[in-house]
Amino acid sequence: MASVIVVGGGLAGLAATMSLARRGHAVTLLEARPRLGGRASSFTDPATGTLVDACQHVSMGCCTALHGLCETLGIRGLLEPQKRLWFRTPDGRESVFAADPWPAPFHLGRALLGAHYLTAPEKLRIAYGMARLVLESPDADPPLEKWLRKHHQTQRTIDRFWSVVLVSALNETVANAGLKYARKVFVDGFLRSRDGHTVHVPSVPLGRFYGDELRDWMLRHGVVTRLNCGVREVRSGGVTLRDGEVLHAETVILAVPFERVLDLLPQAIRELPFFSRIGDLTPSPITSVHLWLDREILNHPHAVLVDSLGHWVFTRGEVSPGRFYLQVVVSASRELKSLGRDEIQTRIVEDLKRLYPAMREARVLQAKVVTEHTASYSVVPGVDALRPTQRTPIPGLILAGDYTQTGWPATMEGAVRSGQLAADALT
Template sequence: MRNEEPKSEPPARASGSVIVVGGGLAGLAAAVGLAGRGFKVTVLESRNRLGGRAGSFRDPQTDQLVDACQHVSMGCCTNFAHLLRTIGVEHLLSPQPKLYFVTPDRRVSVFKSDPWPAPFHLGRALMGAHYLTPFDKLRVAYGLGRMLLERPDADPPLLPWLKAHFQNERTIGRFWAIVLTSALNETVDRVGLKYARKVFRDGFVRHRDAFTVHVPSVPLGRLYGDELRGWLAAHGVEVRENAGVKRLTCTPSPSGTRISGAALRDGSTLTADWYVLAVPFDRVADLLPGELAGEPYFGGANGLTPSPITSVHLWLDRPTMKLPHAVLVDCLGQWVFDRGEVAPGEFYLQVVVSAARDLKGLGREEIQRRIYEELGRLFPPVAHAKLLRAKVVTEHTATFSAVPGVDRWRPPQASPVWNLAVAGDWTDTGWPATMEGAVRSGYLAAEAILARAGQPAKLVQPELS
C-alpha cells in the first residue's frame, strides 16, 4: 500500500500539541518518541491502565497483578529493548539463556547457544533435540537453508512450501510449528513464508544473541507502571486514563481534510495540532470521522483477520516445576511459565495456547481441566498438588493473522490526512504482530509527525546484524 501525501502541504510547524489515542505499546512508543521535542503530548487511554494487550488484571481474591497473557521478548527486538531502556525499566526483564523443550514422555532437551559465530551458534542445540530423528534434523537444516535463500518479500503459503522442500509431518509439527505458532500466533497451515522466514532469520540465524528470550520478572502492569508514568510526566507527557475516545472529528481545509478533535465518550472534545491513532485494527473504522470512511488507506484494516490466544492461570499449594519455563512439544499448551511463590503458600503457573481456535466452543472449565491434566502428566508434582484456583483468559483479537500476502492490508504510519499518523503492530512495520512491531510502529508514527512538522529525526533502532 502506497502512502499518498496531500497534494498541498500546509506550512510546517516547529512544535505543537499531539493527542495519542491509545495507551498500548504503539501509543506509548509514539509518545516517548515525541516527548522532549517541543510537543505537548497527551495520551488518551480508555482503560484504567497502560500497556494495551500487554497488560495485567487484578485478581479479585488476592489483589495480585496477573498478566492476561505472558508476553516475552527476544534479543532481536531492538526497538522494544530501546523503549524499556529509555524509560528505565530494562532491568525488569530476565534473560533466559536456555530454553527447555519437554515432550509427553517427560524428556527434556536444552536449547542454548554455543560461543561460535552465527549461524553456527545453535547447531549443536538443534542436533541435540531428542524429539527429532537424525534424518529429521537433516531435513530441518535443508529447509532452513532453502528458506534463507528465498527473497525477503516472497510470501506463498508456508505449508505447501515446506512440503515441497522435503519437510515431513514430524518436522512440521515438532520444529516449524513449535517455533512459528508461538512467534506468529498462527498455525503453519495459515501463515505465509515471509514472516516465517523473518522469524528464523532474525531470531535464530542472523545474530548469536537474537534468540535469547527475555521474560518480564514482574507483572506487565508493573513493567508499564510507576517508572513509565514518572518518565512521561518528567518529559511533559500527560496521560489520561479512563478517557475513551468515541470518534475523531475533522474539518476540510484548502490543503485537504484535517483532524480537528477527539470526541470523548464523556461528551467532551479535546483538540491538538497533530494526532496519532494507536488502536487495534478492529477499532480503526469505529473511530474515524465519516468523511474518511471511504478512504482506501484506512480500508486495509478491514482485510485483516484476528487470531486468538488463550492463557490458563493456575495457583497451586506447592512448587511443582524445577524449570523456569518449558516449551511443550506435541501438547495442547505451547509454553508453561513458573512464576514461583506469588503469595504465602501460593505457587503460580501460566500456560499459553497460541492460535487457540481449536478451543473455541469449549467452556473454561473444560479448557482448565485439559491443561491441568496435561501438566500433571508432564510434571508429576502438579498432579499431587492442590489446585487452589484457576482462571482461563482468551484474547479473541490478540493479533492479526500473518496469512500469505498480509502486507497488502497494512498501511504505512503517515496517513493521507496531513496531521494524522497511525500506529499499531498491524501497520506496515516489516515485523509480524509482536511487541517489537508495536514499538516500531509508534516510533515510525512519531517520525512521520516530526517530518511533517519540519523536525525530521530517526527514531527506529537498527536491527541486530
C-alpha cells in the same frame, strides 16, 4: 512544535508519545482504560490482590526497539534474558536449548542436534529447510505449509520443529501463516546474530512496566496522560471523547487495535481504500490458563511444550504462602473456541499431568482461563497488502499500532516500532 493527541496507551501509543515528547512536542495521551499498556498488561487477582499478567509476554534478543524503550525508562533490568530454554515432551523427557560460543549461525547447531524429540534424518531435513529459507526473498509470502512441503518437510518436522517455534512467535498456525514472517523469525532470531534468539521474560508482572519510572518520565517531559478517557471519534484536527468533550490538536495519532480503528473514523474517511483495507485483517486468539497450585511442579522457570495442547508453561513459584502460580499459553487457540472455560482448564490440567508427574499429586487451588479473541491479526499470506503505513492520506491524522507497516508481525516490538515510525511521520 506541534500539539499532538495520541489515542491509545498501549506500547504503540507510548512509543509515539515518548518519541514526540523527546523532540519537544506537546503531547496529550488518551487511554480508555484505567491503566496503560494495552494488550501487554496485567490484572489484579482479587483472591490475592497481586498483579497477574493477562497473558505472559516474552521478547527476543532481536527486539531492539522494545529493549531501547525499556532502557530509556530505566527498566531494562526487568527483562531477564534466558540463557537456556527447556523443551519438554509428554514422556517427561527434556532437551536444553542453549547457544554455544560460536559465531552465528553455527551457535545453535549443537542445540538443534541435541533435540531428543527429532531423529537425525529429521534434523538434516530441518537444516535443509532453514538453508532454503535464507535463500528466499524477504518479501516472498506464499502459504507457509505448502512452501515447507515443497522443501521436503514432513508432518513430523512441521509439528515438532516449525510449529513449535512459529505458532508462539507468530500467533498463527503453519497451515494459516505466510512464509514472510516465518522467515523473519528464523533469520532475525536464529541465524543473523548470536543474541537474536535469546528469549527475555519479564521478572515482574507487565503492569509494573507502566509504573513509577514511566510516570516520572512523562511528567519530566510534560506529557499530559488521561486515563479512563475513551475517544468516540477522531478527525483531522482533534477528537471527540465518549462524554462529548472536544479536544483540538494539530495532529492526532490513532494508536488503537486494528479492530477498533474504523469505528473511530468518520464514514467518509473510513471508506477510503487506504483505511477500509484494515477491515480485512482477521483476528487470531490466544488462550492463557492461570493455575494456582499447592506445590511447584516445574523444575525450571519455563518450558516449551512439544506434542501438547499448550505451547509454553511459565512458573512464578510460590506467590503467597502455599500457593504456587503457573501459566500455560496456547497460541492461535481457535481449536478451543467451542469449548467452555472448565473444559479448557480440564484439558490443560490433563496435559500437565502427562508432562509433569508432580502434577498428578497437585491440588488446583484456583484457576482462571483468559482468551483474548483478537490477540493479534493473523499473518496470512500477503497480509502486508492490508496493513496501512503510519502516514495517511488525511492531513493531521497518523496511525500507530502493531498492525501498521512495521516489517514485524504483531508483537510488542512491532507496536513500539510503529509508534516510533508514527512520530517520524509527523516530524
